[in-house]
Amino acid sequence: xxxxxxxxxxxxxxxxxxxxxxxxxxxxxxxxxxxxxxxxxxxxxxxxxxxxxxxxxxxxxxxxxxxxxxxxxxxxxxxxxxxxxxxxxxxxxxxxxxxxxxxxxxxxxxxxxxxxxxxxxxxxxxxxxxxxxxxxxxxxxxxxxxxxxxxxxxxxxxxxxxxxxxxxxxxxxxxxxxxxxxxxxxxxxxxxxxxxxxxxxxxxxx
Numbered sequence: 354x355x356x357x358x359x360x361x362x363x364x365x366x367x368x369x370x371x372x373x374x375x376x377x378x379x380x381x382x383x384x385x386x387x388x389x390x391x392x393x394x395x396x397x398x399x400x401x402x403x404x405x406x407x408x409x410x411x412x413x414x415x416x417x418x419x420x421x422x423x424x425x426x427x428x429x430x431x432x433x434x435x436x437x438x439x440x441x442x443x444x445x446x447x448x449x450x451x452x453x454x455x456x457x458x459x460x461x462x463x464x465x466x467x468x469x470x471x472x473x474x475x476x477x478x479x480x481x482x483x484x485x486x487x488x489x490x491x492x493x494x495x496x497x498x499x500x501x502x503x504x505x506x507x508x509x510x511x512x513x514x515x516x517x518x519x520x521x522x523x524x525x526x527x528x529x530x531x532x533x534x535x536x537x538x539x540x541x542x543x544x545x546x547x548x549x550x551x552x553x554x555x556x557x558x559x
Contacts, residue, residue, distance in 0.1 A: 428480065430489070430513040430520060434543055437506025446513075446541060448480035479541040488515045489522050490537050493530045500529030507545045509535075 428448035435441045483489065489511050493499065504526030511522045524542060526532050535542055 427517070428483075428513075428515050430511055430515060430541075432542065433510045433512075435508045436543075436545070436548070437508065446479050446483075448483070477540060482539075483515070483541055486537060488518070489520050489541070490524075490534050491522065493534060497530060499531070502529040502532060503527060504532035504535065505545050507535075507543075509538075509542050511538075511541070 428446065430446040430448075431443060432446065433441070433443045507526050509524040511520055511524070513520055524531070524535050524538065526535055526545070536544075
């Protein structure tokens with residue numbers, strides 16, 4: 354009885370990559386290296402110039418306006434008053450931001466020659482009153498018809514700065530227009546009728 358010779362063992366062979374496959378791998382490796390190098394260069398450039406991360410633009414148009422805070426210009430007025438009977442006095446009005454607001458309850462400062470807050474001249478509330486009427490009353494317009502009502506010999510001159518605007522106005526009580534103009538300025542100007550009543554003199558009414 355004859356036995357068959359043993360079958361030869363199967364040999365496992367490894368497939369050697371082709372030349373094309375090796376070239377493809379090398380190309381991919383090179384591309385990856387170039388991408389990494391480009392990213393590194395961008396990061397270094399941003400660090401050198403202090404560039405921060407890009408911020409995505411918001412959806413839709415966006416316009417930002419700068420916030421501008423405005424502060425009222427200073428007010429410094431000097432009032433030279435002559436009662437027409439040989440008595441003259443000068444006092445100053447110093448108004449802060451609050452007192453220059455229409456409807457303000459108090460003034461920051463009105464005063465006489467000594468700069469005190471009030472001096473009995475009837476100027477309390479002058480700054481807020483001037484703010485309510487838009488500043489010192491300007492001169493009567495040329496050609497305006499005025500009644501022949503004489504209000505008294507009093508005169509006054511107001512000079513200085515009102516909210517940054519130069520002021521140089523003269524006031525008198527020689528006719529109806531001028532009396533009305535003067536009365537609009539009270540208490541920034543003294544009230545001659547009240548002064549006369551306070552001193553027991555017969556007032557000249559305008």
